[in-house]
Amino acid sequence: MHEMALAESIVQLVEETAAREGARRVSCIVLEIGQLAAVESEALRFCFAAAARQGVACGAALEIRDVPGSGRCGACGETVALLTRYDICPACGHAPLEIVGGLEMRVREIGIESSEEV
Numbered sequence: 001m002h003e004m005a006l007a008e009s010i011v012q013l014v015e016e017t018a019a020r021e022g023a024r025r026v027s028c029i030v031l032e033i034g035q036l037a038a039v040e041s042e043a044l045r046f047c048f049a050a051a052a053r054q055g056v057a058c059g060a061a062l063e064i065r066d067v068p069g070s071g072r073c074g075a076c077g078e079t080v081a082l083l084t085r086y087d088i089c090p091a092c093g094h095a096p097l098e099i100v101g102g103l104e105m106r107v108r109e110i111g112i113e114s115s116e117e118v
Ligand SMILES: [Zn+2]
Pocket: 073, 074, 075, 076, 077, 078, 089, 090, 091, 092, 093, 094
């Protein structure tokens, strides 16, 4: 399952970061997920909650920001919005387009509470 593997890698990254920063707990995690990445936000939230259950990220608020898809046409050079990765160029009809945005799956911010601030 795509979302479970993604959730596990997010939790691993968050736990490594928390350990490095000496965090007591993680309060929030901001993700950027491209609209072409074929990730179901609700499934990811569910998997994240399961993957984070034992660790420092347990109970952290998950904020998912959508990154719109965009592609560059190799024929006419236009950069256009993509709703799917199979869209054709609206200017000249060329396909496939080179995808330049919307495939990202990354952790943008990790909000931690350190042991000093109680
Ligand atoms: Zn074109």
